Amino acid sequence: MSYAQKFNPSDAILEHIADAHEFHFLTFHKKVVSIPLPVILYSKDNGWSIFMSSRFGHGETTYDGYRLLEGSYVAENKLDPNVFKTGKIYAVDAEGKPQSYANVRVYDLSLGRNAVQVLISVLILIWIMGGVAGKYKTGQGIKSAPTGMQNAVEPVITFIRDDVGKPNLGDRYERFMPLLLSIFFFILINSLLSLIPGTANVAGNIAFTAMLGIVAFFAIMFNTNKHYWLHIIWPPVPHGVKPIMWPVELLGIFTKPFALIIRLFANMISGHVIILSFIILIFIFGAMNTALGWGTSPFFIALAVFIYLIEILVAFIQAYIFAALTAVFIGMASEGGHGDHGGEHEDAVMV
Amino acid sequence: MTLMTTLLDALQPGYGAIGAGLAAVGAGIGIGQIGKGAVEAIARQPEASNDIRANMILTAALVEGVALLAAVAGLLAVFAKAA
Secondary structure (H helix, E strand, O other): OOHHHHOOHHHHHHHHHOOOOEEEEEEEOOEEEEEEOEEEEEEOOOEEEEEEHHHHOOOOOOEOOEEEOOHHHHHHOOOOOOOOOOOOEEEEOOOOOEOOOOOOOEEEOOOOHHHHHHHHHHHHHHHHHHHHHHHHHOOOOOOOOOOOHHHHHHHHHHHHHHHHHHHHHHHHHHHHHHHHHHHHHHHHHHHHHOOOOOOOOOOOOHHHHHHHHHHHHHHHHOOOOHHHHHHHHOOOOOHHHHHHHHHHHHHHHHHHHHHHHHHHHHHHHHHHHHHHHHHHHHHHHHHHOHHHHHHHHHHHHHHHHHHHHHHHHHHHHHHHHHHHHHHHHHHHHOOOOHHHHOOOOOOOOOO | OHHHHHHHHHOHHHHHHHHHHHHHHHHHHHHHHHHHHHHHHHHHOHHHHHHHHHHHHHHHHHHHHHHHHHHHHHHHHHHOOOO
C-alpha cells in the first residue's frame, strides 16, 4: 500500500477539524494563504510570550525559544508522535531540539481559530440583534411595517416564542426567552460560519458544546421545584420498582444535558468529516492513478456540494433542537403537581 | 488460536467502523419509522401537518442523538492508538 504512506487521510481530516493557530485557506505551489492569529504562551523559564503565529513560518522557524511542530518535522527528526503532537507548540533547548511537556511545561493560552471565530460570531450576533432592537425602540415595526433586518429576524423570534417557548413553558415563557433565543442564534450563527471553507469547525469542538450544555444544565437546575424532586425521590410507581427508579432518575439529571452536548457535537463534526472525506477521496484516487483522480472528481465534488446543502439544513435543525430540548427540560423540571389538572376536564354526558 | 489473535489485534480500527455502521442502521430504522408514522398521520389529517412536522423533527433529533453517541464511540475507537 505504498500510496497511503505519503498521504495519510485521517491525519488530513483531523487537521481540518481541529483547532489551529491560523486561518488556513489554501496552499498553492508552496505559497500559503492564511491569516495568522496571536500566540500567547507561558512557561516557567521564559515567562509570558505574546506574538503572531506568522513568526513560526508554518513550522519552519524557531521563535523566542518555541517551535510549532508540523507533521513533516516530527517524521524527519524521528520524534515520538505520542509525546510530540503535531500542531502543538513546544519549548526548544539551546540546540533547537524540542522539549517534551514533562521537561518544560508550556501553557498555551493563544487565541486559536476556534476562539477568534466565536468572538466574530458574537460580534455578528450583537450587530444584528442590536440593530433590530434599536429599530423596534424607535417604533419601526410596531407602528409601521418592519424594514430591513427586522423582516428576517421577527419570524424566527416569533417561531421560537410560539413553538418552543409557549408550549413547553406555559405562562412562564417570557423569563426564558432570552436564554432560548441566545442559544438558538448563537448555535445557528456559529454553525453557518463554520461551513465557509477556511473557517474553523467551532460547534464540532467538544469544549464549545460542553459549555452550552453546562449553561443548559444550570438553567434547568435553577428552575426546579418541589414536585420535581418529589418525583425523583418518591416516584409514583409500585414499591418494588422504586429502587430501580432511583439510580435511573439520578443519572437522568445528568444524562439529559450530556445528550444535548453529544448530539450537537457529533452532528457538526460528522457533517464536516463527511465533506472532507469526499474531497480527500479524490486525492486518494489521484495518488493511485492521476487520470482516475481527475475522472472521479466531478462526481465527488457534486456529492460534497449535496452534503453541504444538507449541512446547512442540519445547522438550523440542531440549533432548533438544542433550544427546544432545553425548553422541554426546563418545563419538565418546573411543572406543577398533577393534582391541579384533575378537575379541568368535564366528563362527557352519556345519553 | 492464531486466527483469533489476528482478528483481535490487527483489525482494531475496523471494529470502530463496524460499530459506527451499526449505529447508522439503528438510526435509519428509527427515523424511518418516525417518518412512516408522521406521513401516515398527515395523510389522515392534513390540517395538522404543521404540528405533526414539528413533533417529527423533534423526535427524529432525539433518536439521532442516541445513534450519534454510538458513532462518536466508533470514532474514538478508530482514532485511539491500539492499546
